[in-house]
Amino acid sequence: MIRNIWTIARRDFRSYFTSPVAYIVIAGFMVVMGWMFSYILRDFSLRMMQYTQMNMGKGVSITDGIIRPLYGNMNVVFLFLVPFITMRLFAEERKQNTIELLLTSPISLAQLVLGKFLSAWLLILVMIALTLTYPIVLLVSGNPDPGTVAGSILGTLLLTSCYIAVGVLFSSLTENQIVAGALTFATSLFFWLVSWAAGSAGGVAGDVLNHLSLISHFNNFSQGLITSADVLYYLSFIFVGLFLTHRVLDSYRWR
Amino acid sequence: MIQVSHLTKRYGPRTAVDDLTFEVKKGEVVGFLGPNGAGKSSTMKILSGFMPATEGTATVADFDVFTQSLEVKRNVGFLPETPPLYLEMQVEDYLDHVARLKQVAKGDINKSIDTVLEKTSLGDSRRRLIGNLSKGMRQRVGLAQALINNPRVLILDEPTVGLDPRQIIDIRSLIKSLKGEHTVILSTHILPEVTATCDRVIVINRGKIVAQDSIDTLTQKHGEGTVFKLALRNPSPAGLEYLRKVQGVESIAANGTGNTFIVKFVKGAEANRDQLVTAAVQQNLGLLEFSAERASLEDIFLKLITQET
Ligand SMILES: Nc1ncnc2c1ncn2[C@@H]1O[C@H](COP(=O)(O)OP(=O)(O)O)[C@@H](O)[C@H]1O
Ligand SMILES: [Mg+2]
Numbered sequence: 041m042i043r044n045i046w047t048i049a050r051r052d053f054r055s056y057f058t059s060p061v062a063y064i065v066i067a068g069f070m071v072v073m074g075w076m077f078s079y080i081l082r083d084f085s086l087r088m089m090q091y092t093q094m095n096m097g098k099g100v101s102i103t104d105g106i107i108r109p110l111y112g113n114m115n116v117v118f119l120f121l122v123p124f125i126t127m128r129l130f131a132e133e134r135k136q137n138t139i140e141l142l143l144t145s146p147i148s149l150a151q152l153v154l155g156k157f158l159s160a161w162l163l164i165l166v167m168i169a170l171t172l173t174y175p176i177v178l179l180v181s182g183n184p185d186p187g188t189v190a191g192s193i194l195g196t197l198l199l200t201s202c203y204i205a206v207g208v209l210f211s212s213l214t215e216n217q218i219v220a221g222a223l224t225f226a227t228s229l230f231f232w233l234v235s236w237a238a239g240s241a242g243g244v245a246g247d248v249l250n251h252l253s254l255i256s257h258f259n260n261f262s263q264g265l266i267t268s269a270d271v272l273y274y275l276s277f278i279f280v281g282l283f284l285t286h287r288v289l290d291s292y293r294w295r
Numbered sequence: 296m297i298q299v300s301h302l303t304k305r306y307g308p309r310t311a312v313d314d315l316t317f318e319v320k321k322g323e324v325v326g327f328l329g330p331n332g333a334g335k336s337s338t339m340k341i342l343s344g345f346m347p348a349t350e351g352t353a354t355v356a357d358f359d360v361f362t363q364s365l366e367v368k369r370n371v372g373f374l375p376e377t378p379p380l381y382l383e384m385q386v387e388d389y390l391d392h393v394a395r396l397k398q399v400a401k402g403d404i405n406k407s408i409d410t411v412l413e414k415t416s417l418g419d420s421r422r423r424l425i426g427n428l429s430k431g432m433r434q435r436v437g438l439a440q441a442l443i444n445n446p447r448v449l450i451l452d453e454p455t456v457g458l459d460p461r462q463i464i465d466i467r468s469l470i471k472s473l474k475g476e477h478t479v480i481l482s483t484h485i486l487p488e489v490t491a492t493c494d495r496v497i498v499i500n501r502g503k504i505v506a507q508d509s510i511d512t513l514t515q516k517h518g519e520g521t522v523f524k525l526a527l528r529n530p531s532p533a534g535l536e537y538l539r540k541v542q543g544v545e546s547i548a549a550n551g552t553g554n555t556f557i558v559k560f561v562k563g564a565e566a567n568r569d570q571l572v573t574a575a576v577q578q579n580l581g582l583l584e585f586s587a588e589r590a591s592l593e594d595i596f597l598k599l600i601t602q603e604t
Contacts, residue, residue, distance in 0.1 A: 043395075043398075044396075044398075047392070047395040047396055050395075051381075051392050055381070055383060055384075058383050058384070059383060136379070136380065136381070136382065137375060137377040137378075137379050138379040138380070138381060139379075140340075140345060140373075140375040140377075140379050141375075141379035141393065141396070141440070142396070143344075143345050144343045144344055144345050144368055144371070144373045144375075145368060145393075145396040145397060146365045146366075146368040146369045146396075146397065146398055147396065148365070293345060293346040293347065
């Protein structure tokens, strides 16, 4: 069971590195995050300076001034990058007919879907790990709230996993990688923005929309609050995405 | 080893496979012969567990294709019409991946790779990128992939399609070398393929079986009487007239350069060839050669599939 999932994940994870995809995505991510981090730092030190030397404005903690905007921004960056990571997962298998190899191998569809998900997830894990230097430097040199750091990282990982689930689904729906990527982005963005609609809708409808929104569940994480309701929401979101992918793959065989 | 019973596959309103029933015995190499669109690929996809049939049953390697599909997949090697290759991988890595997919025991993987590389003569190319290989080489990688778990049953969909003559000969002799060790079912729309590699042929057209037999029986049943080749040193017209009168001879026609002739007997009268040879010797025609020519399978095939339409 686990071995089969790993067989799938292993090949796909490696193939990220035999094509330019991984290098471009990781390099792009590191450059953008580095730029954002320095921007946030500059902004933070400016505000601190204004506060301590000129007694203007309000003071900010490292937690509020650096950690929260850092991971808030990282979520947006992943919204743009995940489609590039997931678009090929099934689309390419269909295009080069290797899907026939997968579907005539003694592995179940569930194992196949989980393996695909895992390969993209591992790449995300690598990317998040590469940016751990920022919170580590801050933890060593300053006093950010460790709960918020942990919550933000876990929340980012869960939120990004939802984008991956959406990406896996759209990749199974078309042979065309560009279409798969574009639909992944549009759909992820939709679930992001639902909370705006929630604000204007108000009432029960607003509550429902807010509950559906990917980003509103991130708020608690960024306060260092890890609640089972939020974790459960993200896990259900991932489950639904992967379950639908399973149905799509099953339907290939009937066509 | 393979049992198919009343197998039917419909794509929407279109019937691709129509009530097929046949059997393949252990160690046999069976050719699945039919024109394009006959339903060959559809049947093979069903037998390999890729897709379910609309009606009917099939067992492969003693497992039911529909209810025990994982078991079937463990015992079958499948080469689809388009070989399923990852072009960005090296031959060796690709085979390693397929071995893992087919759940070859960890300790046996390297040995299996060496074995199939040897069988398909790809040893020198094990480190090459599949994307850089010629079409014939890729087809061999496809075969190596199908062989990696040493399956009891091999299903090969048009294994030589699109190859040049040299590559075709290579692949055919490779398939022949598999005989006995594996039960093989291969599809093709080219006749010589069947004569070159198979023990038995199943002719299919528009989803239906139109004939299934050993190649010899098929030739005898559907050939227009047996044909012989006759070569003479001094064929005088009078002598030839005499030969034409031998009982059972239907016709004697010159074949090209004048010294060789095609002798056709009336169906069932082939035994009279003794008389013919005796007559040729008596007439001092200088008998050089007398040999059986098989009625062309090509003709039979055409006849079979046009009868039906
Ligand atoms: N996925 C499909 N959807 C609809 N029709 C199909 C599909 N695959 C094959 N067919 C049709 O089924 C018939 C048999 O096709 P196929 O099994 O590929 O034949 P062959 O391999 O003998 O050329 C053809 O008429 C083909 O057009
Ligand atoms: Mg075909």
